[in-house]
Amino acid sequence: QQMVPRQHQPQAVPKNWSCGELLGQGAFGSVYLGMDSDSGTLMAVKQVSLGHSGSSSTKLAEHIKSLEAEVNLLKQLDHPN
Numbered sequence: 001q002q003m004v005p006r007q008h009q010p011q012a013v014p015k016n017w018s019c020g021e022l023l024g025q026g027a028f029g030s031v032y033l034g035m036d037s038d039s040g041t042l043m044a045v046k047q048v049s050l051g052h053s054g055s056s057s058t059k060l061a062e063h064i065k066s067l068e069a070e071v072n073l074l075k076q077l078d079h080p081n
Contacts, residue, residue, distance in 0.1 A: 014038065019045060028067060 020033035
């Protein structure tokens with residue numbers, strides 16, 4: 001059986017969505033079940049905190065860089081869920 005790579009089309013970010021139950025928490029924030037109110041599509045929504053009072057600008061820059069790396073990794077995943 002031959003594997004054929006999928007052509008990835010960029011998906012539009014839902015403009016109208018609702019936040020559901022907490023699915024988990026990690027180093028950068030919390031992940032919730034979300035639903036696109038227009039299509040009914042379920043999705044994971046990550047809420048992150050970008051800084052606390054007293055955080056240095058260096059720590060904030062490192063945090064943002066880590067989040068950008070995570071987003072880039074997630075864009076490459078191809079999973080039916």
